[in-house]
Amino acid sequence: MSLSPDSTALRGDCSACFGLCCVALPFAKSADFAANKPSGEPCRNLGDDFRCGIHERLRPSGFSGCTVYDCFGAGQRVSQVTFGGVSWREAPETARQMYEVFPVVRQLHELLRYLAEALERDAARSLHRELRTALARVEELAAGTADALEKLDVAAVRAEVNPLLLKTSALVRARAGGKPKSRRGADLLGARLRGAKLRGADFRGALLIAADLSGADLTLADMIGADLRDADLSEADLTGALFLTQPQLNAARGDAATRIPAGLDRPAHWTR
Structure with missing residues (x-):
């Protein structure tokens, strides 16, 4: 395969x-x-x-x-x-x-x-x-x-x-180092996480609708099933984010400075 x-x-x-x-x-x-x-x-x-x-x-x-x-x-x-x-x-x-x-x-x-x-x-x-x-x-x-x-x-x-x-x-x-935060299944609707250090965090199934993740470090974070509708990813770093899909990015807001994993496309509606 x-x-x-x-x-x-x-x-x-x-x-x-x-x-x-x-x-x-x-x-x-x-x-x-x-x-x-x-x-x-x-x-x-x-x-x-x-x-x-x-x-x-x-x-x-x-x-x-x-x-x-x-x-x-x-x-x-x-x-x-x-x-x-x-x-x-x-x-x-x-x-x-x-x-x-x-x-x-x-x-x-x-x-x-x-x-x-x-x-x-x-x-x-x-x-x-x-x-x-x-x-x-x-x-x-x-x-x-x-x-x-x-x-x-x-x-x-x-x-x-x-x-x-x-x-x-x-x-x-584990390669993120330290003790990655677990936000699995968390209700983070509208959460203020601007600039947060979330490297290697577990957001599996988390509710992140309209959350402010601008400038956040989401390197190597597990994003499987996370609801990113209207979440602000402006200037966020999603390098190596795990199980992040195109529909999740399309549902969020971002800009030209948002760093996304290889293989995914920058949504057309994101600000330049």
Whole structure:
């Protein structure tokens, strides 16, 4: 297995997808979405070519929630592999199952992304054999039939993989030196952490909505599952941050001085 965290197989490719995130997933009218949409109903902005009609102006049109979503490549896999390139429009009888399978594969691809990153961490070299085995196992599941995927217990798969990710985190963060802070699962909504020394900190599952992390040192911090919506990352240092994903960066605010890990893109809406 040769997947890498920034592999095209683990990044959404809308040109090869049947607009699954625009159909299968529901959203409610809010600051993130300008309208309500139930699961299984195509978004009003979805074109006949399965492309978004307002992709270049999603934020000013009230659909900022769409800009912070990434299927980690699940959309093109389900569209082109699982269902053999036959869309829900061409074969309406497959629609329900396609919509059920898509979020399952999305979760599996997210796990693949984390495992691929763990395998690139030299600090976790002692775990590489186990990580490769886990990656191959999750990839095998993701390549399964639609029937198998629909019945898959994703929570059980996550429970199998999670201990390896935790061990990886401990090994990587240990290189930060000192005694890294643990903020795992912490409620830090709106927290004032400007300029904080958080090197190697554990923010696993932490709520950091609208937190002020400007100028903070987040080098080697574990960011898996951290909610960074509207968090201020201006001038923050995220060098080597562990398990940080593109959707998390897209949900945050930053600037030209924000240092981000290799393989991730600086969001277009960040200030220059």
